[in-house]
Amino acid sequence: MIEVKDLLIKYGNHTVLDHLQLHVGSQESIAIIGPSGCGKSTLLYALAGIIKPQSGTIEINGEAVNGTRKETGVILQSYGLLPWKTVWENASLGLQIRKLPKKDIQTKVSKILKQLHIIDQKNKYPVQLSGGQQQRVAIARALAIEPDLLLMDEPFSSLDAIVREELQHVLVDTYYRKKLSILFVTHNIEEAVFLGQKIIVMQPNPGSIRAIVENEHFGDPDLRKKKSFHETCVKVRQLMEGQTE
Amino acid sequence: MIQTFLSKYKTIYASLFVITFWYLCHLFIQSTIIPNPLHTFVTFFRLLQGDMLLHVGASLLRISVSVFIAIVIGVSLGLFLGLHNKLDRIFGPVVYLLYPLPKIAFLPIFMILFGLGNTSKIILITVIILFQILVTIRDSVKGLSKELFYSIRSLGASKVQIYRHLILPAITPKLLTALRISVGTSISVLFFAENYATRYGIGYFIMDAWIRINYLEMYAGIIAISILGLVVFKAIDLIEHGICKWTLLEKGENNSYF
Numbered sequence: 001m002i003e004v005k006d007l008l009i010k011y012g013n014h015t016v017l018d019h020l021q022l023h024v025g026s027q028e029s030i031a032i033i034g035p036s037g038c039g040k041s042t043l044l045y046a047l048a049g050i051i052k053p054q055s056g057t058i059e060i061n062g063e064a065v066n067g068t069r070k071e072t073g074v075i076l077q078s079y080g081l082l083p084w085k086t087v088w089e090n091a092s093l094g095l096q097i098r099k100l101p102k103k104d105i106q107t108k109v110s111k112i113l114k115q116l117h118i119i120d121q122k123n124k125y126p127v128q129l130s131g132g133q134q135q136r137v138a139i140a141r142a143l144a145i146e147p148d149l150l151l152m153d154e155p156f157s158s159l160d161a162i163v164r165e166e167l168q169h170v171l172v173d174t175y176y177r178k179k180l181s182i183l184f185v186t187h188n189i190e191e192a193v194f195l196g197q198k199i200i201v202m203q204p205n206p207g208s209i210r211a212i213v214e215n216e217h218f219g220d221p222d223l224r225k226k227k228s229f230h231e232t233c234v235k236v237r238q239l240m241e242g243q244t245e
Numbered sequence: 246m247i248q249t250f251l252s253k254y255k256t257i258y259a260s261l262f263v264i265t266f267w268y269l270c271h272l273f274i275q276s277t278i279i280p281n282p283l284h285t286f287v288t289f290f291r292l293l294q295g296d297m298l299l300h301v302g303a304s305l306l307r308i309s310v311s312v313f314i315a316i317v318i319g320v321s322l323g324l325f326l327g328l329h330n331k332l333d334r335i336f337g338p339v340v341y342l343l344y345p346l347p348k349i350a351f352l353p354i355f356m357i358l359f360g361l362g363n364t365s366k367i368i369l370i371t372v373i374i375l376f377q378i379l380v381t382i383r384d385s386v387k388g389l390s391k392e393l394f395y396s397i398r399s400l401g402a403s404k405v406q407i408y409r410h411l412i413l414p415a416i417t418p419k420l421l422t423a424l425r426i427s428v429g430t431s432i433s434v435l436f437f438a439e440n441y442a443t444r445y446g447i448g449y450f451i452m453d454a455w456i457r458i459n460y461l462e463m464y465a466g467i468i469a470i471s472i473l474g475l476v477v478f479k480a481i482d483l484i485e486h487g488i489c490k491w492t493l494l495e496k497g498e499n500n501s502y503f
Contacts, residue, residue: 050395068399080396084414084491093410094400125491145400 001026001149001181002047007056009042016042018206019056024198026061026148029175029182029218031196033189033236039207040185041077041153047183048074048151060149070098073142075152079134081126087113087137088122094145112140115177116170132163136170143174150174152184156191168194169221189240193232194223201239211239256475280461289465301469303445307363307438308431308477311370312424319375320420323382324412333383344380348372349437361442369438374427381423385416418492421485428477432470447473 002024009017016039024030032040045051047058049068058065060072073094081090092109100108113119116136126134135155142150155171156164168191175182186192192199199213215232223229251258264282271279289297326333326340352369359365389411397411439448447470454462485492 045395048395048399050399068401070401072399074396074399076392076396076399078390078392080392082393082397082410082414083495084489085410093397097400097402097406097410125494127491127495141400 001028001061002183003057003059004047005057005059007043007046007058008054009039009046009051010054015206017046017053018208020208022200022209024181024183027179027181029195029197030184031192031199032183032185032202033187033192033199034202034207034210034240035204036187037207038202038204040202042207043202044151044153044183044185048072050074069149070145071148073145073147073150075138075142075150075155077153077155077157079126079138081134081137081141083126086123086125087118087129090126090137091122091140091144094141098145108146109140109144112144116140130163131159132167135159135163135167139167139170139174143178146178148180150180150182150184152182154185154187157187164191171195172218172221189233189236190224192236193217193229199236201236203242210242213239256479277460280464285461285464285468288461289468292462292465292469297450297465297469300445300447300450300466301473303443304432304435304439304447304470305473307367307370307435307446308428311367311374311431312428314367314371315374315378315427316420316424318371319378320382320416323379324386324416326379327383327386328412333387337383340376340379340383344376348376349434352437356441363443366438366443370431370434373434374431377427377430378420378423381419382416385419386412389415418485418489421481421489424481425478428481429474432474435470 002022004020004022007017007020007022008015020043022043032043034040042051046053047060047065049065049072060069063069082093085093088109091113092105095105095108110119113122116139118133118136118140121129121133121137126137129137138155156167159167171182172195174180182195184195186195193215195218196215197218199215200209201211201213202208203210213232213236217223217226217229217232220226220229267279267282271281326336349369351372352365355365355368359368393411393415394407397407402410435446435448436452437448439446440452443449447466451463451466451470454460454466
């Protein structure tokens with residue numbers, strides 16, 4: 001699905017990502033975790049085609065990424081909702097940009113808003129919504145374009161614990177329903193272990209991958225109550241802190 | 246009760262407030278320079294049957310043309326500078342230097358270059374409003390978060406679509422605010438602009454009445470110019486209600502913080 005080779009990204013003289021290699025299979029859910037400054041968001045932006053690398057290549061489904069890709073859905077940290085558009089208009093923006101017929105937009109958007117339980121808010125503006133609802137709109141907008149890859153930058157970081165878990169379940173549900181690849185950045189270890197089939201631990205100075213943890217616990221609804229969940233969390237934490245097993 | 250009255254009949258309340266204050270001044274000062282408001286309104290309605298409307302119309306036309314030109318030039322230059330950092334580094338400091346300069350001081354130059362007719366009047370007003378609009382638009386574009394650009398680009402938006410869905414809606418409320426300020430300014434500039442080589446315009450009318458020491462007519466002219474300003478302000482409000490509902494929501498209804 002995703003093949004990253006020798007990716008080098010610099011901001012001025014500062015090397016953000018240093019010759020990074022990464023392989024992601026199709027329909028995988030990948031968590032990227034690491035301290036701030038490790039270049040995890042930059043990696044995501046590069047995969048989204050928003051930032052151009054200095055050198056190296058990114059291929060998605062065998063095609064080199066050059067600018068944004070039609071089948072990639074992106075959700076940024078602050079949701080990126082347009083304040084002057086209602087929930088409905090925000091969710092349908094991607095389809096509108098693709099110039100789909102109005103009828104198709106109508107059916108697709110109402111279906112996705114229903115799935116995410118925000119159809120009742122469709123005429124409200126973002127400022128009238130709670131953080132969790134705004135996040136649902138952002139997810140709806142990204143899913144409306146029927147992506148095969150979903151990229152998310154700390155999607156749930158500003159939500160309270162209960163809403164956060166609720167939306168994590170929404171995401172797992174989406175994963176099984178849509179059969180897509182998900183790659184998300186987080187600084188929350190539990191979130192990474194709950195949502196990532198693979199957990200990529202990154203390190204700063206310069207940004208690179210320290211370790212990749214395979215995680216079979218992905219999407220288990222009772223996971224949080226299990227001992228092995230916490231064991232994996234501890235393992236990831238140790239990796240982040242630089243200890244070896 | 247009082248609160249609902251105040252919010253429902255804002256304009257009527259404000260007018261009553263001003264007229265009462267005016268009347269009190271009239272009573273206390275006891276001079277012809279502050280005539281009785283009632284007499285003034287009678288004069289105003291009498292003049293309205295004469296050529297008062299023509300004067301107001303001439304002024305409104307000058308302001309409209311100036312505002313239109315200033316919006317076209319100011320918005321495009323503002324967008325251009327706001328979206329291109331390199332250009333802004335070259336021209337930004339120049340704009341910054343010229344912005345507070347009293348453009349009215351250049352009136353003699355405009356008069357010589359563009360004649361005494363409408364052209365020099367319109368250019369004077371345009372130049373004054375232009376900078377306010379330019380600076381507002383440039384700053385509002387620069388203030389747009391990177392993430393909004395990123396997320397709309399990630400949806401595959403073309404340049405035209407980015408303008409349509411992101412940039413234009415974002416600058417519209419700021420433009421309306423800038424217009425409120427600049428229309429106020431342009432009305433006061435009318436006095437200078439309509440003070441020479443014209444027989445029509447509300448600025449001329451007031452000056453003329455002043456010179457003839459006809460204070461009743463002068464005040465009637467002031468009433469006309471206030472109504473002109475009010476109408477323009479209300480028009481801007483209407484536009485804001487129509488196309489920028491979201492800003493009104495953001496401002497909130499109960500926003501007295503102290």
